[in-house]
Amino acid sequence: MFDQILQFVLTGVTVGATYALVALGFAIIYNASDVVNFSQGEFVMLGAMGSIAFSAGNGLPLWLAAICAVLLVICVGMALQRFAIAPARGASVVTTIIITIGASIFLRGVALLLWGKDIFGMPHFSGEEPIKIGEATLLPQNLWVMGGASVLVLGVHYFFNHTTNGKAVLACSCNRTAAQLVGINVSRMMLIAYGLSALLGSLAGILVAPITFTSYDAGVMLGLKGFSAAILGGFGNPMGAVAGGLLLGLIESLAAGLISSGYKDAIGFVILLLVLFFKPSGLFGKASAERV
Amino acid sequence: MKIRKTVSMLAAGLLLSLAAAQTSAGDTIKVGTFLAVTGPASFLGDPELKTLQMYVEEVNAGGGVDGRQVELIHYDTGGNAKEAVNFAKRLIQKDKVDVIVGGSTTGTTLAVMPLVESSEMPFISLAGAVSIIRPVKKWTFKTPHTDAMAAAKIFGDMQRRGISKVALISGSGGFDKSGRAQSLELARQYGITMVADESYGAKDTDMTAQLAKIRDTDAQAILNFGFGTGPAIVTKNVRQLGITLPLYQSHGVASKKYIELAGDAAEGVRLPAAALLVAEQLPDSDPQKAVLLSYKNKFEAKYGDVSTFGGHAYDGLFMALEAIDRANSTDKAKVRDEIERTTGFVGTGGIFNMSPTDHLGLGINAFKMLEIKNGDWSIVQ
Numbered sequence: 001m002f003d004q005i006l007q008f009v010l011t012g013v014t015v016g017a018t019y020a021l022v023a024l025g026f027a028i029i030y031n032a033s034d035v036v037n038f039s040q041g042e043f044v045m046l047g048a049m050g051s052i053a054f055s056a057g058n059g060l061p062l063w064l065a066a067i068c069a070v071l072l073v074i075c076v077g078m079a080l081q082r083f084a085i086a087p088a089r090g091a092s093v094v095t096t097i098i099i100t101i102g103a104s105i106f107l108r109g110v111a112l113l114l115w116g117k118d119i120f121g122m123p124h125f126s127g128e129e130p131i132k133i134g135e136a137t138l139l140p141q142n143l144w145v146m147g148g149a150s151v152l153v154l155g156v157h158y159f160f161n162h163t164t165n166g167k168a169v170l171a172c173s174c175n176r177t178a179a180q181l182v183g184i185n186v187s188r189m190m191l192i193a194y195g196l197s198a199l200l201g202s203l204a205g206i207l208v209a210p211i212t213f214t215s216y217d218a219g220v221m222l223g224l225k226g227f228s229a230a231i232l233g234g235f236g237n238p239m240g241a242v243a244g245g246l247l248l249g250l251i252e253s254l255a256a257g258l259i260s261s262g263y264k265d266a267i268g269f270v271i272l273l274l275v276l277f278f279k280p281s282g283l284f285g286k287a288s289a290e291r292v
Numbered sequence: 293m294k295i296r297k298t299v300s301m302l303a304a305g306l307l308l309s310l311a312a313a314q315t316s317a318g319d320t321i322k323v324g325t326f327l328a329v330t331g332p333a334s335f336l337g338d339p340e341l342k343t344l345q346m347y348v349e350e351v352n353a354g355g356g357v358d359g360r361q362v363e364l365i366h367y368d369t370g371g372n373a374k375e376a377v378n379f380a381k382r383l384i385q386k387d388k389v390d391v392i393v394g395g396s397t398t399g400t401t402l403a404v405m406p407l408v409e410s411s412e413m414p415f416i417s418l419a420g421a422v423s424i425i426r427p428v429k430k431w432t433f434k435t436p437h438t439d440a441m442a443a444a445k446i447f448g449d450m451q452r453r454g455i456s457k458v459a460l461i462s463g464s465g466g467f468d469k470s471g472r473a474q475s476l477e478l479a480r481q482y483g484i485t486m487v488a489d490e491s492y493g494a495k496d497t498d499m500t501a502q503l504a505k506i507r508d509t510d511a512q513a514i515l516n517f518g519f520g521t522g523p524a525i526v527t528k529n530v531r532q533l534g535i536t537l538p539l540y541q542s543h544g545v546a547s548k549k550y551i552e553l554a555g556d557a558a559e560g561v562r563l564p565a566a567a568l569l570v571a572e573q574l575p576d577s578d579p580q581k582a583v584l585l586s587y588k589n590k591f592e593a594k595y596g597d598v599s600t601f602g603g604h605a606y607d608g609l610f611m612a613l614e615a616i617d618r619a620n621s622t623d624k625a626k627v628r629d630e631i632e633r634t635t636g637f638v639g640t641g642g643i644f645n646m647s648p649t650d651h652l653g654l655g656i657n658a659f660k661m662l663e664i665k666n667g668d669w670s671i672v673q
Binding site for chain 2: 008010012015018117119128130137139221253256257
């Protein structure tokens, strides 16, 4: 029984780490611009599909292909901000959400045209020999996902708390006008926020692709799960998003293992609803008051 | 005088019959079809349409059927059942087709069936579900194998290996669910008990939790009914957890893509599949071999990788055309009767023997049991 639970926890943490990275991307953009970016899942898909395409077509080594893909996705993220979100400044939240949903459909369509409906796999970074912990096992790639996620989360934490640019992005989220008045280049900060989100999304995609495979529509479910994780943790709180992601992964895996695999998604969403019911700002979110 | 009259009457009769033959030769045989060429089920509709077009062209180049050219009238449903009904109405009422060969998905086929039955139109469906032909509907036939046949084939193989306790894991898609239901229903007939019944979401990325649970049961084999990425992930997770039980997959993964994705983990996996997949490996005595190789080579020369789905369209088209040939007319009732009388028709899906109680006409020997060895299919004897 203990071995079994250990396996559920290991599975939950790996899956949760992916959710956490997607959720973090949601949180960063929301923080900087009050926009819920529903094309976050497509960044994940593009990161994975891009690196597979670069390493297949031009025969680039995987690490170089991955870097190219990440750069490409960052450009996509910045372009999304510049050409779709920025022109609609001042529009209502619903409008911007519709814009990002539109962008996600567009990106999925482009991926479909470029790569078709096939499912693609990616080689594992360091072999597929399972690592045994008692009777539970995990793959070296699982460690890559967890390690990569930890490094990225710490990096984001450092960026927001200890660099001028990071603090400037936070300032924009607190009060855009005031930030502009003290000389912060708001539109540049927005680009940075979208670029950073795209970077996180694409890296998450590359880290998990060897385990999960990828296809043009792989971003849909990941985007949805990442969004739920961000809400669970408290929207707009980066560390809350990470905690929410891990928690959602653990809940799903334990529910599948201990209760019923058929209802694991339902159980995840029921817990999400309960949290929102009792604490509408999420587990780690600060209660906010809207000024009218 | 009398003789002359008879001769002239004979001549006149001959002329008339010649004229009649000519008009009927000028008439085309209209084959109607509605397929999901775009949309989520395009992996079915796309090769089906290409197959129909390719062979209608070939039949016409060879002089047609009974000297009549074949005309293909096609509409794209995008997999939408409502559209399918509209298009079927159009095929029957406006285009006045002689026979319909189409309906890529179970949903579109079932939606169209009431209309087909009430307008008495011979219809050969290309969709999978058993519910299309059971109970038998007078005017509806189908060519693809059913999930129940796949499950029966798997259980038969398990029985031979002395396996009686099986853990089932399936996805949440339509194909997966239907396969799961058929498996649960059929298991008892083969003396098999299901000791686990786990499931996973269509886009889930890790099934180790479900499989760790299965590992703690007394199952002697694992059966995964699924489609898409799920089965490949299950295969990898099974090996990751160090589970050494035999793993069975369904015909849903019968493509090279599965072996490519699952890699080494796929070694030793068994699955039922249509003979098209292993056409080259069949013994020369197999009556299907020539048909399969000819279809495969023609399709691949023109469009690239062949799929079993296109094969269903091949079977449907030729079954219909041969029935029209035998009936010597396009009278709908006669054509229907002839389709029902189809015996020993060698298609890509198997050898069809239709009857008034069986509108599919395939036995479970239409499936071959395959095992993956050295990254390729091999036939289990």
